[in-house]
Amino acid sequence: MCELLGMSASVPTDICFSFAGLMRRGGDTGPHEDGWGIAFYEGKGYRAFHDPGASADSEIARFVQSYSIKSNNVLCHIRKANRGKVSLENTHPFARELWGQTWSFAHNGQLKGVKKLTLKHYNPVGTTDSEHAFCWLLGELREHFPRPPGRQRALWQFIQEKTETLSELGIFNMLMSDGRSLYTHCSTKLSWLTRQAPFGNAQLIDADMTVDFADHTQANDVVTVIATQPLTSNEQWQAMDEGEFSVFQQGQRVWPRQNKNNSAGK
Amino acid sequence: MCELLGMSASVPTDICFSFAGLMRRGGDTGPHEDGWGIAFYEGKGYRAFHDPGASADSEIARFVQSYSIKSNNVLCHIRKANRGKVSLENTHPFARELWGQTWSFAHNGQLKGVKKLTLKHYNPVGTTDSEHAFCWLLGELREHFPRPPGRQRALWQFIQEKTETLSELGIFNMLMSDGRSLYTHCSTKLSWLTRQAPFGNAQLIDADMTVDFADHTQANDVVTVIATQPLTSNEQWQAMDEGEFSVFQQGQRVWPRQNKNNSAGK
Numbered sequence: 465m466c467e468l469l470g471m472s473a474s475v476p477t478d479i480c481f482s483f484a485g486l487m488r489r490g491g492d493t494g495p496h497e498d499g500w501g502i503a504f505y506e507g508k509g510y511r512a513f514h515d516p517g518a519s520a521d522s523e524i525a526r527f528v529q530s531y532s533i534k535s536n537n538v539l540c541h542i543r544k545a546n547r548g549k550v551s552l553e554n555t556h557p558f559a560r561e562l563w564g565q566t567w568s569f570a571h572n573g574q575l576k577g578v579k580k581l582t583l584k585h586y587n588p589v590g591t592t593d594s595e596h597a598f599c600w601l602l603g604e605l606r607e608h609f610p611r612p613p614g615r616q617r618a619l620w621q622f623i624q625e626k627t628e629t630l631s632e633l634g635i636f637n638m639l640m641s642d643g644r645s646l647y648t649h650c651s652t653k654l655s656w657l658t659r660q661a662p663f664g665n666a667q668l669i670d671a672d673m674t675v676d677f678a679d680h681t682q683a684n685d686v687v688t689v690i691a692t693q694p695l696t697s698n699e700q701w702q703a704m705d706e707g708e709f710s711v712f713q714q715g716q717r718v719w720p721r722q723n724k725n726n727s728a729g730k
Numbered sequence: 731m732c733e734l735l736g737m738s739a740s741v742p743t744d745i746c747f748s749f750a751g752l753m754r755r756g757g758d759t760g761p762h763e764d765g766w767g768i769a770f771y772e773g774k775g776y777r778a779f780h781d782p783g784a785s786a787d788s789e790i791a792r793f794v795q796s797y798s799i800k801s802n803n804v805l806c807h808i809r810k811a812n813r814g815k816v817s818l819e820n821t822h823p824f825a826r827e828l829w830g831q832t833w834s835f836a837h838n839g840q841l842k843g844v845k846k847l848t849l850k851h852y853n854p855v856g857t858t859d860s861e862h863a864f865c866w867l868l869g870e871l872r873e874h875f876p877r878p879p880g881r882q883r884a885l886w887q888f889i890q891e892k893t894e895t896l897s898e899l900g901i902f903n904m905l906m907s908d909g910r911s912l913y914t915h916c917s918t919k920l921s922w923l924t925r926q927a928p929f930g931n932a933q934l935i936d937a938d939m940t941v942d943f944a945d946h947t948q949a950n951d952v953v954t955v956i957a958t959q960p961l962t963s964n965e966q967w968q969a970m971d972e973g974e975f976s977v978f979q980q981g982q983r984v985w986p987r988q989n990k991n992n993s994a995g996k
Binding site for chain 2: 506507508509510511512513514516523524527531551552553554555560561563564565566585586587588589590
């Protein structure tokens, strides 16, 4: 199984600390040695770094960790290949443009028979189930909404329906972003945590590394981190339920609107 | 005016040497300080590095220069902004997927009224004339060839026609690739050079740097480099003509087929 990491933040924020923990799982504290990738949104701009090698040994990973890119939305994925060979084109996150926005997608799990879903508009470059699922989802979106819907809620509901269709095919833990929102779907394993004032210390599980967020934040900052498994040992992560679909914007969970877990991890 | 650099090679080849020369023009030996980007194809895989800052000061540029990525097709662009603000989304090369291939595009020049061209399928994320031109060109391609044409020549001819339409709007020096071919159009300034056995020394114009390609190549390697202006002082670069459209594959110019310049620079 692969590992996912996402971030949604109210102000451009670097993900160096969480990234440092995750990267150790790519061939060091974890078995996910078949490539990794990370995507950053900066305003409407998008940039991604991909490496088909193990993240624990990756020069690009070391560079990304030391070069603090500040972003409102981040998606990261480290891969343990199950379908599709180890290669650059099979390395998540995948990206496509819809409505003049760059959409990106990372997935863990397996989707039996996903390649029978008919594609419209978007075609995979690689051979993974994941990229096929993403191309299908985005094609459905484009077909249903030739232009971006005026009501965000309509968009979220449509995406939720499609993620439910995909999750019926197997395991579908997903992160997706259009640069404005971060969408998540949990089939089996996804946890999240919102950091906001008063900020405190955090201790990584996978590396001997501690940070005091009070030294790196302003009083109004809100940052949510989403990961396959909790990355820190001394913070209260909230496990998502099976079938749970969420939307994050500016560091806050904005969908589902009223949820008993909505204030968890704060 | 921006600067372009492209490479087409018969075997995966790094572009560190040429890149080192070009990067100096981004705010050091040249005025192109409004961002830069580079795209590499590795098989079907594609990865790009973008930085909206000046290349001469760029940490990412230093990293790319030291981290030798080997590729068959490379596109690089350093920007002097004339239309569209300085931002990540306005930084070339731009990329879109068509027929399950990643197409990428970099341009220098200005295209008056290009935004009146109606877009099909692809929409710009940023605000440059260049990205609009690319989206239009790719939309035309997709409309004309819903599937990839069996005859490559038909594809090349169609692209050539569309580049001619664009060049009527102003200055259109362009590099484009689908991972298999590197397409070029020259309006005003584009030079190229093919390196093959016997390999010799090359001396950069913009930096005190020399390389002996005989130390870095095999006998059968063929590598073509295309740049806005020659990058080396002791090799015979071939200036392209106004309106010249070319296709490079595996380091060789394959279109136009018979051309008096076809053996130049060898």
